[in-house]
Amino acid sequence: MEKQPNHPSPIKFWTWFNPIGRQTGGWAYILQRVTALGLTFYLYLHLMVLGLLAKGPEGYDQFLVLAHSPLFIFGELLVVAAGILHGLNGMRIALTTLGVSVTRQKQLFVGLMTVAVIAILVFGIRMFTV
Structure with a gap:
């Protein structure tokens, strides 16, 4: 009996991680799923x-020691x-679902990810210096 084309296989699973030929939307999809798993x-x-x-x-003292470790x-x-990446990418998905900026999804994704990187850098600097 022949395998059906939609039947899951280990080979198909690993192609999900293959970056060759992946468009911006594919990267956005992966980013959304990975950040969702991380937040969960x-x-x-x-x-x-x-x-x-x-x-x-x-227990509280143990927590304080743990919380102050690098x-x-x-x-x-x-x-x-x-959280920032997942939230901004989710906003992009909502906007394109509502028909806003459908033809400029790549620019919207790049712009929002630029905002995300800046916000992450600001948070990182504040977290490690304060």
């Missing part, structure tokens, strides 16, 4: 860390970056 992972991690606070004062601060920057 963060939600579970956040709930786990909040569980430390339920242990009382010693690795934790870098993780927070990744969450902020994912």
Whole structure:
């Protein structure tokens, strides 16, 4: 029996990560999905860390030590970056769905990602210097 064209296979899975021939919309799609997965992972991690606070004062002290570590601060920057990228790309999707700037999706994506990079840099500088 022959495989159906839509049948999932490991080979098709790995082609999803192939950058050759990918258009701007493809990159935007990947960005939206990856940031959504990252933010979902963060939600579970956040709930786990909040569980430390339920242990009382010693749990709170453990949390403070963890929260002031450079690795934790870098993780927070990744969450902020994912939130900004996901939010701005979501706005682009909403605008094009409503018919705004449909013919200029590439320019809109590049413009919003430029704004995102600037915002991430500002947040990063503030997070590591304050």
